[in-house]
Amino acid sequence: MKDLVSILDGNTFLVSDRRGDIEPSLDFPTGFFSFDTRFLSTWLLTLGGERLHALSIDDAESFRTRFFLVPGEPTHYLDAKVSVIRSRAISNSLEEELTLLNHSGEETEFVVHLDIAADFADLFEIKHVQQKHGHTTATVGDNELRLAYHREGFHRETVISTSASAHIEVSSMTFRVRVAPHGEWTTRLRVATLVYGARGEDIRASLPLHGSSRGPDAIRAEQDELIARAPKLGCDCEPLAGAYRQSLNDLAALRYESITLGVRLLAAGLPWFMTLFGRDSLITSLQLMPFLPELVPPTLMILAGLQGHRIDDFRDEEPGKILHELRYGETAGFEEQPHSPYYGSADSTPLFVILLDEYERWTGDTSLALRLEAPTRAALDWIDTYGDLLGTGYLWYHTRNPETGLQNQCWKDSWDGISYRDGRLPGFPRATCELQGYAYDAKIRGARLARTIWGDPAYADRLEREAAELKIRFNRDFWIPEREYYALALDAEGRQVDALSSNIGHLLWSGIVDESRAGRIAEHLMSPRLFSGWGVRTLADDQGRYNPVGYHVGTVWPFDNSIIAWGLWRYGFRREAGQICDAMVGASRFFGGRLPEAFAGYERDLTEYPVEYPTACSPQAWSAGTPLLLLRVMLGLDPQGEHLIIDPAVPEGMGRVELLDIPGRWGHVDALGRSRTPHDHRRGR
Template sequence: MGENLVRILDGNTFVVSEKTGDIEATPIEPAGLFSIDTRFLSKWVLTVNGERLTPLSYDDLQYYEARFFLVPGMATHYVDAKLSIIRERAVGSSFRERLTILNHDEVPVDLEVRMDAGSDFADLFEVKDEILNKKGEIYTEVESDRLRLGYRRGNFCRETTIAATGGPRYDRNGFAYSIRLEPNEQWQVDVDVHTAAVGPGGRDLRIGLQAHGHERLALQHDLEEWIAAAPKVNCECEPLARTYKRSLVDLAALRFSPVSLAGQTLPAAGLPWFMTMFGRDSILTCLQTLPFTPSLSRTTLRILAALQGARFDDFREEDPGRILHEMRYGESAAFEEQPHSPYYGSVDATPLFVVLLDEYERWSGDSALVMELERETRAALKWIDDYADLVGNGYIWYERRNTDTGLENQCWKDSWDSISYSDGRLPGFPRATCEVQGYAYDAKVRAARLAREFWGDPAFADRLEREAAELKERFNRDWWVADGEFYALGLDPEGGQMDVLSSNIGHLLWSGIVTEERAAKLAEHLVGPRLFSGWGVRTLAEGEVRYNPIGYHNGTIWPFDNSFIAWGLRRYGYAEEAATIAQGIIDASVYFDGRLPEAFGGYRRELTKFPVEYPTACSPQAWSTGAPMLLIRTMLGIEPHEGHLAVEPVLPVGMGRIEVLDIPGRWGRVDAFARGRLEIDRLAA
C-alpha cells in the first residue's frame, strides 16, 4: 500500500483514501470503501469550483475516524488561500462524512461544491489481482433525496446509498451544491453512505453487523471500555509503551464479526486484503494476546468450532473436524469462482485450535467452554490422525485437492516458493513442514489434560500422551539434520529432508517437541548471524540458496514469528536469547511509529540505520499487533501455574522498569513488575 494512503477501519468496514480524503481507485492504489469483501465506493472526489483540493494535514483521530484539512488549488499556489475545507470522516455500520467550508475573505464568495461518486463493486480478490471482470449489471438510480448505486448478478446484490443534508442536486455521477458564503461565514453538510448486501432470500447480510455500535459516541465508548479492560503497561522503555498502546488500539480495530454469527468477534487477519476471519491467524493472535484480551479467545474458539468441517469437499478442501483457513463473502465466493465459503486449506489451524482451548482454560479457568467444545476438540484430534496423515507415517502432510484455486503451501509460510531444499529446488507433494508436527504434539499433550481433568476420560488421555511421546521420538529421529545441527524445514514423501535453516525451528521450541539436549543448538542458531539480523530472526537463514532479505517468506523478518520464537526460547530456559530477540523487535517498532508491520526486510542491522519496509505488508495486521503482548509475557516470564500467576522476569539489558497492572485470569487480577539489568550488571555476571 502506498505511503500516501490513509486507512480508517472498524472491523467489517474500512476506507482507504488519499490524504485529501478523495477515493480514486487505480490498480496501483487500491483505494475505496470496503465491506464484506466488496468495494462499495471506488470514486469519492471532492471539488470546489471545479478544482481538486490540496491537503494541508490530516488527523488520524481514532482507528475509525479521520479529519482532513484542505485548501483549493495546487500545492504551488495555495499559500494565501481564502477558503478552508475540512472533511471529517468516520466508519462504523456505515460511512459518514461531514464537510465544512470556511470563508476567510473580506468579500462574499460563490461556490460550486461537488462530490463525484461511483462504485465498481469489485470483489476484493479482483482488486488484489488487478482484474475486474464483472458478469452482472451495475445500475444507478437518481432519486430526489438520494443516489443509489447498485450491482446485481442473479440473487447476489450489493448497493451503496448516498444521502446528504442541505438539499443537494443529485445526478448519476454524484451530487452538488451551489452556495454563497459571506465573509467569515461557514457552511456545513453531513453525508451518509449506507451499504447493503442482499443474499439468497432477499436478506440483507449486513443487518446486525454493528460490531461496535452505530454512532461515533458508541464507537468511542467501546474503545474506552476495551482499553480500560486491558492491563496497563507502564515502563521506562518508551518504544515498548508506545507499541503496546498502538497494538491494543489496532487489535480493537481488527475485531471482525462474521455475517452468520453477528455480535461475536474474532481478530481479522489484516488490512487491506485480509479483513475477514482466518483460522490460523485468529488463533495465533489469541495465543499472543491471552494475558491482555482473553475475551477474544473465547469468541474465536466458539466461532471456529461453529464452522468446523463436517464433510468431504475437494473444492473447499473440507474434511470432518478440520478448522477453516479463510472465509469470504464477496461475489467470487458466492458463485464458487474461488473456494473461500469457507475454505479449509490449512494444516495448522486444526491442531492450533486444540492448543488455544487448553491455553485459554489455563488462563481463565473457563471449564464450561472446555465441556461445550469437547465434541469439536475430539473431531479436531481425529482429523490429525485420520485425515492429515496423507503418507501413513504419523506426520501431518498437505497436498491441495483443489488444483485450480487452492493453496499450494498450506502452512503459515504459504507463498509458492517458501518450502525448498538446500539446493533451491522445490519439493513435490505431499509436503510436511516441521512446525506443524510440533503443533500436533502440543495439541495431544494439551488434549490429554483436558480429557483427564474435564471430560472424565483417562483412557483417552493415556492414549494421547502415548501418541505424543511416540511422535516426539519419531520426529527427533527423522527431522534432525545432523551435519547442520538443526531440524529440517520439511520432509518429502520419500523421507528426504528439506535441509534449510529456517525460523520454523523456533516454533518447535514453543510446542515442546524438541529434546532438551538439542535445544541449546537451536538457541545458538536463532540468535546467530545467519538467522538473527539484529532487528529480528529471518524467516530463512542468510546463505541459503533462496535467501532474499525482502523475499516474503525467504528472508524477511516477521514480528509475529519472532514473538513465538522468543516464547519458545523462554520455555526451554534460554531467557537471555529470548530477551535479545525481544529487544530487536522493540527497537524496530520505533521506525514504524509503534505499529509493527506484517514483515520487514531481513538486512543485517549494521547495513541499515532503520529496518527496511516490505512494500506490500499488511498494516495493521493481527498477529503483528499481538507480537508486543507476547514479548511482554515472555520477558516477564508470566505463566499460569496451579491456579495462580507466576512471574519470573528476564529483561533486555538497559530496558528499565516495567509494570503490567491488572492482568486478568482465574486468579482475578494481579500485577507483575520487572526491572532490566544495567550494562554493568551484565558485565559483572
C-alpha cells in the same frame, strides 16, 4: 501503505490517499469496503476543477479522520484563499462532513465537485483483476444517489445522501455555493451500504451493532471499555508503552460482528484479511490470553461450529479440520472461490487444540473445555488420519483443489515459501517442521484435557504415548547432522527440505526439540544469517531463495518473532528471548507503535531503521498481538494450577516493566520486572 490513510470499524473499512480521495488502483485496494465488497471505488473531491492537497491529517482514532486541505500544488499553500476540512467517521456507514472556509475578504462563489463510483468488486476480483458478471444501475433521487449491483440473488447497494442541495448525476455530485467573507459552508454526506438477503432485506439489520444507529461516540465507548479491561502497563520504556497502547487500540478496532453468526470476532488484518482466519485468529488469541482472555471463547466456538464434517475437494474440507478462511463476497457466494468457508491450512487444526488447553489453563473455564470435547477429539483424530496423507506419522498437506486451492498450507503459504537450501521447490505433499511441533503440542495438551477435565485417562495415555513417539521420530528424521538444525520440511519421498528458516523457532515453542539440541537451535536463530538486528528473518540470508523483501523468504514477521521468543523462553534462553523482545520494541518506534504484518530483512547496520514491506497489512491482528506476547515473555508469566508464575527477565536497558491486574483463574495479580539500566529506552534507543 505510507501514502494511504485508513479508518475501520471491524469488517467495514475505508482506504484512501492522503487527500481523502479514492481512485481505482491496481497497486493497492483503495475504496470503502464492507464484508468483502467494495461499495465505493471512486470518491474524488475537487474545488473549482482543482485537486486538493493535504496540509495535515488527524488520524489518531481508528474510526475517524480529518483532512485539512487546500487547492493547488504545495508551492501554492501560502497563497491559499480557501481551505477545506474533510471530516469522516465510519461505523456501519460512512459519514463525511465537508467544510469549505473562505479566507478572503470578499464573498466568493465556489464549485465543489465529487466524482462517485461503486464497482462492487469482491476483494478477490481486485487482487486478481477479474471481470464482473452482474450489472450495476444508478438512480438519482432528491439529494440522493443510489448505486445498485445485481447478479441473480446477489444484491448490494450504495446509497449516498447529502444535507445540502446538489446537482446530482449518476456519477457525481456538484455543489455551487456562495460563501461570505471569512465565512464557511458545510454539507454532511452519508454513504450507506446495503447487503440484501433472499428476503429482500439487509441481512445485517437484525445484528445488534449493524442494526443500530451506532455512531463514532458509541464506537469509541465500546473500544475504551474493552481497553479498560486490559491490564495496566507502567514502564520506563516509552516505545514499549506506545506499542502496548497501539496494540490494544488495533485489537479493539479489528473486532467485527459476523454477518451470519452474530458474534464478535477478530479480523486478521487490513485490507486483504478483514475476516475470520483460522490460523491468525488462533495465534492472536494465544498472544492476548494474559490481557483479554474473554475474547477467546467466541473464536473457539465459531471455529468448532464450522469444523469440517465431510470431504469436499473444492473447499479442502475434511472431517475434523478447522477452517482457514471465511468470506462473504460474490466470488465465494457463486463458488468461484472456495472460501465459504475454505479449509486450506494444515496448522489451524492442531492450533485449535493448543488454544483450548491454554485458555483453560489460564482461566480455569472447564465448561468451555467440556463443551468443546467432541470438536477437540475430532481435531486430534484429523491429525492422525486425513492429516497424515502418507501414513508416516507426520502431518502433511496437499490441496485437493489444484485450480483455486492454496499450494502451501502452512503459515508461509506463498507459492515459494517452502524451498530447499539451493532454492529449488519440493513437490507435494509436504510436511513442514513446525506442523509436527504443533501436532506434538496438541497431543500433549489434548492428553491434559482428557485426564483432568474429560475423565478419560486411557485416551490421555494414548495421546502422550503418540506424542513421545512423534518426538523421537521427528528428531531422527528432521535433524540435519552436518548442519545441526532441523529441516524446513520433508518432501514426498521423505527427503529433507534443508533450508534454514525461522520455522525452527516454532519448534522450541512446541517443545518437540530435544534438550541436547536446543542450544544449537538458539544459536542459529540469533546468528547473523537469521537475526537481522530487527528480528529473525523468515529465511537465512545465505539460502537460495533469500530476498530481504520477499514475502516469506527473507522478511521479518513480528508475530513469527513473538512465537520464537516464547520458544526461547520455554527452553531457558532468556537472554536470547530478550534480544528479540528488544528488537521488536525498537522496530515498533519506526512504525508509530504499530508493528506491520512484515518488514524487510535488511541488516540493521545497513539501514539503521526497519524498511517497510510495500504491501504489508497494517493493522494486522497477530502483529498487534506481538507486543502482548513479548510482555508475557519478558515478565515470565506462566499459569501453573491455580497460580500465575512470574519470573521476569527484562532486557538490559528497558528499565521497569510493571503489569497490573493480570486476569486469570487466580483472580487478578500484578507482575513487576526490572532491568539494570533503564535510561537507554527512555531516550528512544
